[in-house]
Amino acid sequence: MTTTPESVVSSTTATTAPNRPGSLFDALHAGALSDPAQLREIYEQPGDQARRKQVDHLHEVAQRLIACSPLVFVASADAAGRCDVSPRGGPAGLVSVLDEYTLAIPDATGNKRLDTLHNILETGRVGLLFVVPGRDATLRVNGRACVSTDPELLRQLTAVGKPPRSAIVVAVEEVYGHCPKAFLRSSAWKPENWLAKDAQPSSAEVTLSHLRDESLTVEMIEQIEREALLYRYE
Incomplete structure (x- = not known):
C-alpha cells in the first residue's frame, strides 16, 4: 500500500473565505432579497399537500x-x-x-x-x-x-x-x-444522457488542480485513489 503524500491530505482546519472587495458576489448581494415576504412576492404559497x-x-x-x-x-x-x-x-x-x-x-x-x-x-x-x-x-x-x-x-x-x-x-x-x-x-438515471468520461475532468485532475503541487502528476494521484478504494471499509 502506497503512503499518501502529505500534500494530498487536506487540512481539517476551518478556513474563512478571503475578503474580495468589489467581488461579483458583493455586487449581487447588495440587491439581494432580505425578507421572507419578498420571496412570496415572486413565489406562490405551497399547496395543502406540500404543507x-x-x-x-x-x-x-x-x-x-x-x-x-x-x-x-x-x-x-x-x-x-x-x-x-x-x-x-x-x-x-x-x-x-x-x-x-x-x-x-x-x-x-x-x-x-x-x-x-x-x-x-x-x-x-x-x-x-x-x-x-x-x-x-x-x-x-x-x-x-x-x-x-x-x-x-x-x-x-x-x-x-x-x-x-x-x-x-x-x-x-x-x-x-x-x-x-x-x-x-x-435525467440522472438515464445512461444514454450521461457525458462520456473523457468529456469530464477526472477526480485526479480536480485534485491536482487544487493542490498545485508540481511534484505530483495525474497518474500519481490516480494510483493513490485506486489504492484508497481497496481499503474503503477499513
Whole structure:
C-alpha cells in the first residue's frame, strides 16, 4: 500500500473565505432579497399537500424506503454557519432505523478530514437526503445529531463489512418525501444522457488542480485513489 503524500491530505482546519472587495458576489448581494415576504412576492404559497406531508417520525413506509437506500447525503454546518454536505454509501440498508424517532449511520473510512463529524460536535444538527438508484423521488430527514462510539450500538452496524469506529445518531424531527422533479429534469438515471468520461475532468485532475503541487502528476494521484478504494471499509 502506497503512503499518501502529505500534500494530498487536506487540512481539517476551518478556513474563512478571503475578503474580495468589489467581488461579483458583493455586487449581487447588495440587491439581494432580505425578507421572507419578498420571496412570496415572486413565489406562490405551497399547496395543502406540500404543507401536510411533513411528519416528525419515521413511519413504516419511511423505514422501508430507508432500508432500500444505499446512499444518503449528510448536510451539516459548523458553529460559524459554514455548511458542508457529504455522501455516505454502502449496501441497501446502510442506515439503521433504531426506532421511529432514531436512526444511525455507520462511519466508514474516508479521507479522514472528519468534516461532518466535527460539524456535528459543534452544532449537533444534520439534514439527510436518502437516494435509491433509479428512483426519482427522495426522502428528507432532519434532526439533532451526535457522534456515538457506544460498543453495543456499533456491533449492530455491520452494513459496511464490520463494526465502524463511530456512528452518527440522529434524533428525527422532520421527515418528508421530496418530489422527483430534480431527477426528471436532470435525467440522472438515464445512461444514454450521461457525458462520456473523457468529456469530464477526472477526480485526479480536480485534485491536482487544487493542490498545485508540481511534484505530483495525474497518474500519481490516480494510483493513490485506486489504492484508497481497496481499503474503503477499513
